[in-house]
Amino acid sequence: MGYFRSAIDAMTGYVPGEQPAPGTRVIKLNTNENPYPPSPQVAVALKNINLDQLRRYPEPSAREFRQAISEVFQIPADWVIVGNGSDDILNLLVRACAEGDNRKVVYPIPTYVLYKTLSAIQTADIVEIPYPQNFQLPIEALIAANGALTFVASPNSPSGHMVSLDDLRTLAQNVSGVVVIDEAYVDFAEFSALPLVQEFENVIVLRTLSKGYALAGLRVGFGIANPTLLAGLLKVKDSYNVDAIAITLGAAAIRDQNYKNARASQIKASRSKLSIDLKRLGFSVPESHGNFILATPNSHPAESLYLALKEQGILVRYFKQPGLEDKLRISIGTEEENKTLIEALASLIQNNP
Numbered sequence: 001m002g003y004f005r006s007a008i009d010a011m012t013g014y015v016p017g018e019q020p021a022p023g024t025r026v027i028k029l030n031t032n033e034n035p036y037p038p039s040p041q042v043a044v045a046l047k048n049i050n051l052d053q054l055r056r057y058p059e060p061s062a063r064e065f066r067q068a069i070s071e072v073f074q075i076p077a078d079w080v081i082v083g084n085g086s087d088d089i090l091n092l093l094v095r096a097c098a099e100g101d102n103r104k105v106v107y108p109i110p111t112y113v114l115y116k117t118l119s120a121i122q123t124a125d126i127v128e129i130p131y132p133q134n135f136q137l138p139i140e141a142l143i144a145a146n147g148a149l150t151f152v153a154s155p156n157s158p159s160g161h162m163v164s165l166d167d168l169r170t171l172a173q174n175v176s177g178v179v180v181i182d183e184a185y186v187d188f189a190e191f192s193a194l195p196l197v198q199e200f201e202n203v204i205v206l207r208t209l210s211k212g213y214a215l216a217g218l219r220v221g222f223g224i225a226n227p228t229l230l231a232g233l234l235k236v237k238d239s240y241n242v243d244a245i246a247i248t249l250g251a252a253a254i255r256d257q258n259y260k261n262a263r264a265s266q267i268k269a270s271r272s273k274l275s276i277d278l279k280r281l282g283f284s285v286p287e288s289h290g291n292f293i294l295a296t297p298n299s300h301p302a303e304s305l306y307l308a309l310k311e312q313g314i315l316v317r318y319f320k321q322p323g324l325e326d327k328l329r330i331s332i333g334t335e336e337e338n339k340t341l342i343e344a345l346a347s348l349i350q351n352n353p
């Protein structure tokens with residue numbers, strides 16, 4: 001007998017973007033981390049952590065964090081579920097809702113690859129509906145696929161486009177399963193689908209502290225939905241899925257919206273500038289609503305640029321996948337990092353015409 005279930009043998013594991021060892025000098029524009037530090041309030045909260053807190057198990061529902069969410073977003077605390085990153089909540093959703101060909105997982109592609117990985121582990125059938133060129137949501141096909149779970153990332157990665165509230169509404173109205181709106185990048189966008197959780201019992205909106213709040217290393221994300229929908233997820237959740245430090249620091253970060261918004265504005269301004277600079281170098285750069293851009297070089301293969309940049313200590317993301325193999329996903333860095341990237345690309349392009 002093999003060690004693993006056949007589904008595990010058959011699948012490929014999720015491959016996260018490279019994480020260089022601490023202290024390595026690289027310009028890291030490959031995993032959409034925030035280039036700026038988290039709120040100073042997080043540093044204060046960290047200093048005040050009492051070691052005695054760590055002797056005990058954390059509060060299972062992350063009450064302190066849910067309370068902060070409740071105040072900041074003006075929603076009842078029992079409409080919030082907290083995860084060890086929003087990946088944890090994606091995992092809960094797949095485990096709670098999906099299975100085999102009766103309870104399929106459906107999503108438009110290209111999108112976040114973890115949806116596929118989690119579904120493969122669960123042995124849930126997957127229906128992937130390609131986005132058209134203009135990235136309009138393929139609503140009819142999504143509805144027809146009849147998912148127990150339908151994922152829509154908005155803003156989407158790696159494309160950076162957003163899905164309109166009307167389209168999300170139509171989708172939620174016409175499927176009987178759960179619609180997951182993954183808003184990992186909402187802090188860099190112009191609107192949120194959060195109001196839809198009030199309108200539809202089958203909608204959950206996911207948020208993370210990894211991008212907008214610069215806390216990818218802390219592992220905190222949350223979902224907002226009505227208590228009926230959350231009840232099933234709570235049964236599947238590990239009792240202590242979020243640690244005591246993450247609960248306290250997460251609450252401090254959420255309460256400092258001013259800081260988060262100020263950094264997001266900075267990143268959005270850099271996004272505009274970087275787009276213009278890349279266009280000058282002959283890239284095509286569609287509008288992005290996230291903290292990254294998906295750029296297509298017009299004269300050089302994306303993969304060779306990716307490798308050449310890596311040799312110079314500049315990491316960007318390259319996906320060897322149909323539809324993406326001619327593109328680079330570049331996280332927005334600091335002004336200085338973006339400038340170094342542009343200079344490196346300019347010289348690569350000039351020296352290898």
Ligand SMILES: *Cc1c(COP(=O)(O)O)cnc(C)c1O
Nearest residue numbers: 085086087112153184208210221
């Ligand atoms: C980064 C990202 C996540 C994961 O966020 P974590 O909270 O760090 O687990 C989820 N969805 C999308 C689309 C992402 O890009």
